[in-house]
Each structure stands twice: as C-alpha cells, then as structure tokens.
Amino acid sequence: MPTANQIKSLLQSHTNGDDERFYAVALQVAADEARRGHQKLAEELRELVKSSRRKLDDPSQKGNVISFSAPVGEAADILEPVSTHGKVSDLVLAKSLEERIRRIVHEQKNLSKIKENNLRPRQKLLFTGPPGCGKTATASALAAELGLPLFVVRLDSLLSRYLGESLAKLRLVFEAAETTRAVYLFDEFDSIGFTRETPNDVGEMRRVLNAFLVFIERLRGNSIVIAATNYGERLDKALFRRFDDLVEFGLPASAQTREIIKRLLRNVDKERLSWNRIEQAAQDLSYAEITRACEEAIKEVVIHDRQKVTNEALVAALTERRIYLNH
16 A cells, blocks of 8 residues: 555645656555556556556647646746747757766656656756856757746846745745756856855845755755856855756857757758857857857848858958957
8 A cells, every 4th residue: 555655745736736746645655556566556657657658748728737837926926937949959069968968867867767766957057168068059949848837937037036035935946946847047056156165245135045045955956957157157155965866057168169050050051061160269158159050040131131250251251250359
C-alpha cells in the first residue's frame, strides 16, 4: 500500500495539475509493490500510468485537459510572459556549452524515470556571462524545447517597484513555480547577489537574497528556475552551491562568429566573404552585436538598392559596433 507521504504527494500533484509528478509518485508506488512481491498489482499500476499518458498526449483528448500554463492572481502581475521560439539546435554555442544545455533538456524530458529513483533533475541553474552572449536566448530555447512557458522576473524592478514588499512578492513567484510548471528566469540576479564585501550593502537586497536562497533550496516542483547575471565575478561565491549547475557563457570564438554570420546571411545575396577580415572586425563582439552588424549590412543593401552584401559593408558595420561599445 502507498505510504502516507506518497498519498499526500499524489493529492498535491493532482491539485496542482503537475502530471509528471503525479506519474512519478504512482510509479514509485508500483516499484514499492513490486519489491513486496505484488508483481500483478505493480504491473497494473504501470499500465494505468502508460494508458493515462497516452490519453494526455492524444490531441483528441486535449479539450478534456485543464490547463495550468499561466500563474494567476498577484503572481501574474510580477511575472512577465515571454514568447519562446526556436530550439537548442538553433543556438550558436560552443560545443561544450551546447552539451551541457542538452543534458539539462534530456533530464527534464525524463523526469518520471529520475523521480521514480528518488533523484532530482537539474532545475536550478545559474547563467553568467557578458551581455548579448545567449543567456536569455538559451532560457527561451529551453522553454520551447520542453514545451513550457517562459516567465521573466526582473529583480531590480522588483526591488524598486515593490520596496518594502519585495519578500512577499518573491514568495508569490516561488509559489507559482511550485504550482505552474514553466521556466522562470530571474534576470539581473547581481542586483541582489553581490558579494558580502560589497560596500553600501542595502538591507532590503540582503533580505531578498536570503529569502531567494531559502526558496530555491526548498523548490520541489517541476519548474526550471534560472538566475542570470552579466557580472558573475561579483557574485558571492557561496551562492554557487545553491544551484544544480553553473552555466558560463562567453564571447563567440572564431567558429561561432562564422556560424552566426552564415546563418544571418543565409538568405541574402552576398560576395564571397573574406573571413580573416570579418573575424578580426568582429573580435570582442557579442552574439547580439554581431547580429546587429549583419542587420545593418543587410539594411544598406535594401536602402540603396544594391545587389549584394559586400565584405566592405559587413566589416564597416562590425567595426562601427566595436567603436560604439568602446565609447
């Protein structure tokens, strides 16, 4: 027979509309029964789970399924829904970084197997790296790959807009994360996560940080929580152990620079590109800045009725972005 904790988990996951958690607990019960020698009952439970999953995945049954895809109440005012697009394969990342992101996706797609063995998937992630290097795009791709909504919480806005109420608002966000499976991106995490030695520490920020760490430690739902910062070096290193994975993004290397430019100019007539000159001009630029430069070069073709994107136009656009950033 299921334990009291298993019964509570079944009821809670059913109430929250957390199908994966419900199935995982049901399979745990089946495994316990099998260990007790109740093979027939265990097999019946497994078959019931399989049958229920098939019905849930059947498009003709979708109208009978209640959607829990968006938080309601006060949480909806704090969480900014962001449309997702693309998948991990659409990202231009270093191979080692792409493998780490795919590992997260693979674990999330196998929640039931992982939880059946009383294990937890990677779901609490810390993204660090310079602006424009793919942190938000990766969060979006993760959500799209898993078929989940993406909600953004801008921590600096939370502090300024709800001064004195920040803790209560943060609690609402994590309550939503427990009941509504989604990807929750805490942007500008450095606004609360500075090192303890940071001068002019603000008490409100310290309280919010401590609360964030408590909430993320207690997270038991199936949501993915991502804290993103452009200034990982400023974070208190003690924070890192609270996350399942630290994912460090960097400026594109030559291979990534070539790949992103090829993709951006894929459907555009262009000269044969001189990669040495282009890579030199793109040095130290982020993915976002390279994208802007390519768009500028394409606009030049459109505005001036030219036939092709030239090397000169692309190098000039990349150089202009570097000059702009250095000012």
